[in-house]
Each structure stands twice: as C-alpha cells, then as structure tokens.
Amino acid sequence: DVKVTQSSRYLVKRTGEKVFLECVQDMDHENMFWYRQDPGLGLRLIYFSYDVKMKEKGDIPEGYSVSREKKERFSLILESASTNQTSMYLCASSITWTGIGYTFGSGTRLTVV
C-alpha cells in the first residue's frame, strides 16, 4: 500500500514562529499536494508540486511556501504563523495518469496561539 506520512499529528506553535510541516510518500509518486481542511469549508489547495523543485500555487497560498528537494518529500512552510492558520493540514500524493486517486496522509492538526 502507498503510504503518505506526515511527521506530526498535533502541533502547537506561537504566533510569529516559522513552522515546518513535513510529508513523505513511499511510492515514487510524481505529484504531491498540501490542503488545509476547515469545518464547513472542505479541503482547500495551498500548493502542489508535479516534480522535484517544481511547485505551483493553489487556491490559498498566501502566508505559505513549499519545498520539494527530493521526490518523496514535500514540505509546507508557514513563514510567520498566525492564528488564522490554525487548521488541519493534509498532504496527498498521486501519479500523473488520471485514473488513480490521491492518497492522503493522516493530517497534522496545527494550533497557533
């Protein structure tokens, strides 16, 4: 089975801190995604990457950046955490052929205080 592993299940950070969320997948998928999930808003795309060192903005990239130095690892960076970034963050991966769905990680619940 494809595994997408997010490094932390729960995180508590202070306002203004730089926060790193890590995601690793073990099935050589080209594509990786970061979504945030909030009640009533569903899943919203922050950034995605279709190759090493390639990245594209999603629908809500403000306040975030990403890094993909290796194919299996996709990091989400909150440059200066704010309370409105308190959320569940989900990482996902997929292969390019459209016919196979995403595999999601278990999520990181980030609280910014």
Added chain:
Amino acid sequence: QQPVQSPQAVILREGEDAVINCSSSKALYSVHWYRQKHGEAPVFLMILLKGGEQKGHEKISASFNEKKQQSSLYLTASQLSYSGTYFCGTEPEFTGTASKLTFGTGTRLQVTL
C-alpha cells in the same frame, strides 16, 4: 470555485439508500469521490472521467453528467461502515501533469441502526 455538494448532511437507517450530488460551474474533465471517517484521512472511492462510464463497486456507485457538470454518488442498502463525510473533487481540465482537484465542502452521512 469550489463545487457545490448537496445535501450537507443526511441521516439514514441501515439498509436505506442515499444520493449525494456534486455540481460545478465549470466544464469538468474528471470527478473524484472520497470518504473521510472521523479523525482519519480521506480515502479514494472512485473516479469518473469525461466520456467514461458510470462506475461502482459493491453498493456504492456514481454517475457523471458532463453536460450539466454534475456527478452523483449512490449508496444503496447502506451499512454502518458507510458513515463519514463524503467529498467530491473536481478537475476542470486535463493538463497532462498533476490532477489538481478542487474539493466540495463535504456531505456528512450518518447511518444508524
């Protein structure tokens, strides 16, 4: 723009049927369906492609009306294990790279005895 899902929530008795709808304002290439149980990652159920056939496995099936940009998920003879939040994810065009999905806000399904 996020696709619109309806209903927002539904409660069923075991054995009853349900339909969840997903509607987009954009022409679609594909529609994905996912189920998320409480505290867990979303799990891929199926994908419907433009020009493709209705899909299904076990008692869960889906259809895709390309002209109306709508998809419906059908759950028949529901089981307790069907409880969870169902999300549709839509892809407006085939880019040849990442299938970048926009997710709806979800439909919460609860199956009771």
